[in-house]
Amino acid sequence: MDFSQRLQQISANPDALTQIGRGLEREALRITPQGGLSAQPHPAGLGSALTNKWVTTDFAESLLEFITPVSHDVDSLLTQLSDIHQFTYSQLDQESLWPMSMPCFVGKEDDITLAQYGSSNSGRMKTLYREGLKHRYGSVMQVISGVHFNFSFPDEFWQQLFGDQAEQERRDSVSDAYFGLIRNYYRFGWLIPYLFGASPALCGSFLNKSASELNFEQVGCGTYFLPNATALRLSDLGYTNHEQSSLKIGFNSLDQYLEGLQRAIRTPSEEFAS
Template identity: 85%
Template sequence: MDFSQRLQRIAANPDALTQIGRGLEREALRITPEGALSPEPHPSGLGSALTNKWITTDYAESLLEFITPVSHNVEHLLSQLADIHQFTYAQMGDERLWPMSMPCFVGNEDDITLAQYGSSNTGRMKNLYREGLKRRYGSIMQVISGVHFNFSFPDSFWDQLFGEQAADERQNAVSDAYFGLIRNYYRFGWLIPYLFGASPALCGSFLNNAASSKLAFEKVGEGTYFLPNATALRLSDLGYTNSEQSSLKIGFNGLPEYLEGLRRAIRTPSEKFAEIGVKVDGEYRQLNANVLQIENELYAPIRPKRVTQSGEKPSEALERGGVEYIEVRSLDVNPFSPVGITADQVRFLDLFLTWAVLSDSAPMDQCELECWRDNWNRVVLDGRNPELLLKIGCDGERLTVQQWGSRVFAELAEVAKVMDTAAGNDEYQQTLSRLQTWIDEPSLTLSAQVLTQIKEQQGIGRMGKALLAEHATTLSEREYGYYDQAAFEQEAQDSAVRQAEIESADMVSFDTFLDQYFADIKSV
């Protein structure tokens, strides 16, 4: 079957396209009224960052992370995210949420307090992992924010695509299909930073490395630097990457290959990280001295995922049950949205990921993977250049972003029609029509809009402060749309109880806990 035949097979059951599962994770820094990173601890009204199911922290105590449950409705999803923002604002006093992926000026890394999760072994391990990140890469890179999009197809989708199958056969078929999607994401996912990249500029404090010296930055205001055609500097070498990972050869041709590569990475010692030390004078500095401390340290624009059971590592969950959903990690925070993402963005991701799983996806060797990574880097640094050429395969033809994007959009239009027919409206076609103009005219893209405002307001700082004030007003004046105040207050209280229970249940020392957690690595 080809793409169109697969699409028509799926279209025969409307549930296959109306019951897609989506979840959002949005990161945001707490900012003082003066525009600095908040020095205050996690607001007590939000409960426990370790166990609250909606509101936690990422790297730093000031870096909040909002998590929605799985939703099958785009409006419900965004309403849930807005409700979480609204409640959080009410617990933050006069602080605000920074509206951009790239933070403004950070004067001293020591001003960034690592996220705290209490005295349990689990909480201490999460904190120590962050200590390791600090010593490996520095804290400034770790307070860059993003939006993660979790996505899954319903059983009815796979029923239509594969027909009747035994349980093991279905599990393998679904995992293979998701890995086909992942390969196509590497091939064509540069469309995401082209359309939705929102970090064409950054504060000068991010330019103190070798990567920046090779790029022709221009300056605006007192300390904002930009590349004229950049889209998402957050995804470049100037953002958070792990240079040690460049030697890793993790493939995406199927679950066994991926797991083998991932496990090799967490077992591979790093001479560079060994110099840091693991436990020095009785104090831990990192979880271990391997290329990856744990699996979460792997930098990737997209990941295969499965919900873990208690005490289970992500790779163990994948091996147990196969791929359950995928996590898109290449979205910048949309600074013009109070919640960091819009309905058009969600619907485009629906279209793109559905197209990616239904399109042919040949196995990918290391040469091809490096080719696609090069395309991504070109779009990140120079994506709005109308003369930019992208490679099609290691030895293939070259096309402009507009030429290649138009080819993809032509097939996305087929998906949009089918999804709108299933839903009984034309919202996907409307989204695609709006974004088609962004393909044709780079000045309409999100990064172009952001750069225009940065120039008008003479810097990231002024633009960010203006937007965060607007968003604070918007969120404070809205009514709850999905949850209510009582639900958030109850979860905050319950989360504190759950943390206390975890802390009281610890029966071994932290040293023993770590030894047990990494026993499979040490036994190799």
């Protein structure tokens, strides 16, 4: 069965394509009126960063993360994200949210305070985990912001695509289908930043902390841009881990993927040995 036949088969049930679950996770730095990184703790009005399921922090105390509930239509999803933003701004006093993925001005790495989650064991473990990230990759790279788009197909989709199946057979079919989707994303995902990427600029303080030899040009006071760039966050200068490129984790099956993860966990890295 080719793609057009599968699509025709699925579209016979309207719920198969209209009930897709979608969710967004958006990260943003809190900044001062002067445009610098906020040194203030997580705003009390936003609740506990450990237990608030809509507004929390990511790597740093100043790096907010907004998480929407699962929605089945795009308008509701964007409305939920807008509501979370509006509530957050009502609790920020004089601060604002940095709109770019690459960080605002950061004077020293020590200016970046690790996210704090309280004195409970789980809260202390979350902060300790970020301490490890700081030593491995540096704090500046960890405050690069992003937007994560999560989605899942409804049961009606799989029923229309595969028909009646035993429970384990259905699980295997769904896993194989999702891995096929992942492989296609790796094939065609570059089109998204190529067509829609629009973040070719960053603060000069970030370049001072990198070993980049790219030919950036300056515009204004302290802003540098790379002509013809699309998304610096996704470049070698952005949020990357070159050590992972040698792991070769496969996506042809669940077994292959899990075997690759197990091998990666047990593979020592000379770069991070000390």
